Amino acid sequence: MGLLSLAIWLPIVIGALLLAFGRDDQARFVRWAALVGSVASFLVTIPVYTRFQTGTAAMQFVERAPWIERFNINYHLGVDGLSMWFVLLTAFITVIVVISAWEVITERVNQYMGAFLILSGLMIGVFAALDGMLFYVFFEATLIPMYLIIGIWGGPNRIYAAFKFFLYTLLGSLLMLVALVYLYRASGGSFDIATWHRTPLGSTAQTLIFFAFFAAFAVKVPMWPVHTWLPDVHVEAPTGGSAVLAAIMLKLGAYGFLRFSMPIAPDAAREWAWLMIALSIVAVIYVGLVAMVQRDMKKLVAYSSVAHMGFVTLGFFIFNPLGVAGGIVQMIAHGFVSGAMFLSIGVLYDRMHSRQIADYGGVVNVMPKFSAFALLFAMANCGLPATAGFVGEWMVILGAVKANFWIGLMAATALIFGAAYTLWMYKRVYLGPIGNDHVKELTDINGREFFMLAVLAVAVLWMGLDPKPFTDVMDASVAELLRHVAASKLP
Numbered sequence: 001m002g003l004l005s006l007a008i009w010l011p012i013v014i015g016a017l018l019l020a021f022g023r024d025d026q027a028r029f030v031r032w033a034a035l036v037g038s039v040a041s042f043l044v045t046i047p048v049y050t051r052f053q054t055g056t057a058a059m060q061f062v063e064r065a066p067w068i069e070r071f072n073i074n075y076h077l078g079v080d081g082l083s084m085w086f087v088l089l090t091a092f093i094t095v096i097v098v099i100s101a102w103e104v105i106t107e108r109v110n111q112y113m114g115a116f117l118i119l120s121g122l123m124i125g126v127f128a129a130l131d132g133m134l135f136y137v138f139f140e141a142t143l144i145p146m147y148l149i150i151g152i153w154g155g156p157n158r159i160y161a162a163f164k165f166f167l168y169t170l171l172g173s174l175l176m177l178v179a180l181v182y183l184y185r186a187s188g189g190s191f192d193i194a195t196w197h198r199t200p201l202g203s204t205a206q207t208l209i210f211f212a213f214f215a216a217f218a219v220k221v222p223m224w225p226v227h228t229w230l231p232d233v234h235v236e237a238p239t240g241g242s243a244v245l246a247a248i249m250l251k252l253g254a255y256g257f258l259r260f261s262m263p264i265a266p267d268a269a270r271e272w273a274w275l276m277i278a279l280s281i282v283a284v285i286y287v288g289l290v291a292m293v294q295r296d297m298k299k300l301v302a303y304s305s306v307a308h309m310g311f312v313t314l315g316f317f318i319f320n321p322l323g324v325a326g327g328i329v330q331m332i333a334h335g336f337v338s339g340a341m342f343l344s345i346g347v348l349y350d351r352m353h354s355r356q357i358a359d360y361g362g363v364v365n366v367m368p369k370f371s372a373f374a375l376l377f378a379m380a381n382c383g384l385p386a387t388a389g390f391v392g393e394w395m396v397i398l399g400a401v402k403a404n405f406w407i408g409l410m411a412a413t414a415l416i417f418g419a420a421y422t423l424w425m426y427k428r429v430y431l432g433p434i435g436n437d438h439v440k441e442l443t444d445i446n447g448r449e450f451f452m453l454a455v456l457a458v459a460v461l462w463m464g465l466d467p468k469p470f471t472d473v474m475d476a477s478v479a480e481l482l483r484h485v486a487a488s489k490l491p
Contacts, residue, residue, distance in 0.1 A: 015117030057480035081477030220253025239346030283310030288417030326395025361435020
């Protein structure tokens with residue numbers, strides 16, 4: 001079994017075993033089994049980075065086997081510079097999420113841990129799939145464990161949020177399925193994604209395919225105005241669900257634009273780039289303003305995620321190497337920072353059972369260690385230099401200025417909004433005198449929470465101080481992608 005198959009199926013198998021045999025009277029064993037399984041899954045992905053060859057856009061660690069031979073559907077896996085980091089990021093965040101739930105989840109522990117491990121394997125499958133139908137199966141299958149995570153362990157309105165999440169993402173994906181079937185016929189009976197990249201398509205066909213993919217991927221990102229499901233889901237989801245949703249699941253849609261929309265329908269991508277840029281700018285500015293008036297910490301960070309993902313799609317559709325690479329870097333950075341932000345909110349919620357900003361105040365007086373971590377993550381969310389949050393946004397802004405000064409200027413102004421709502425939340429929650437007796441009784445983070453936040457802090461600072469290992473991996477693949485986009489596929 002290859003490394004990618006091992007990275008996909010190891011967590012799925014362990015998760016399935018926990019679902020089948022774990023019981024609440026074995027909660028301690030289940031937690032340790034989940035931790036060992038998630039760490040093992042992460043260790044499996046490390047050679048994907050250490051053995052990865054930079055300077056080439058070719059797919060690496062390729063695995064191929066017949067699956068449904070009648071329709072020429074294959075179990076076909078591989079990674080390049082566009083996808084490699086997301087395999088590692090998914091496995092890494094899963095470890096953190098398992099640790100975060102150690103003392104919080106006390107009922108149906110096996111189901112909770114099992115759902116996250118299965119979800120981890122499915123998401124890695126999305127990033128590694130090189131067959132269109134295999135991609136679709138993994139892409140849709142991720143909905144099932146996340147739907148259960150929200151619907152079982154979520155807040156008071158969890159059923160509403162779970163249905164909203166499922167219906168929004170499923171309906172968009174149905175149009176993508178139609179596009180996949182069309183491409184299968186147009187390519188002469190192949191589901192191979194690389195073959196689709198070379199298949200000539202007419203102008204109308206490209207436009208329809210582009211918007212079919214847009215329906216699936218824009219909802220997943222989510223782009224404005226199809227973002228309205230995200231705040232509701234974040235508010236109701238458990239802490240681990242919010243962390244995985246923000247850190248990984250939103251990236252599935254943005255990755256889809258890179259792997260499908262832009263190289264398969266390049267003429268349509270160039271023709272409709274103005275729309276994608278406009279929607280991205282609206283997300284960056286308008287949604288940033290919406291975040292400034294939120295009273296719920298989770299909802300504020302959820303809107304912040306929409307705004308930050310706006311930088312990603314903006315970088316992609318300005319079609320220059322700096323912008324596209326910046327968008328990918330921003331996806332990775334957002335995985336670290338947004339995951340850390342939601343886990344920090346979870347630390348407070350576990351103690352106070354409230355996410356309302358007004359219920360806090362002066363937390364730094366009773367939780368100094370935790371407040372120091374929260375400050376670092378808040379600064380990274382603002383885009384402070386030397387943190388992960390700065391690198392991708394700065395690259396996208398530079399790329400946007402290179403393409404069009406006014407687009408770059410509008411994107412740059414959004415950094416002000418990001419700093420405003422993040423620092424406003426930090427000031428109200430952490431600084432000043434102790435707000436009330438409930439805050440006065442808070443205790444600082446324990447060893448488990450310190451370790452979890454410290455690991456994320458190292459990741460945020462590492463990427464901010466030394467982004468070159470991240471960008472070196474993707475340079476050749478970005479150049480190859482832009483070559484596809486620049487070349488017309490009209491017959």
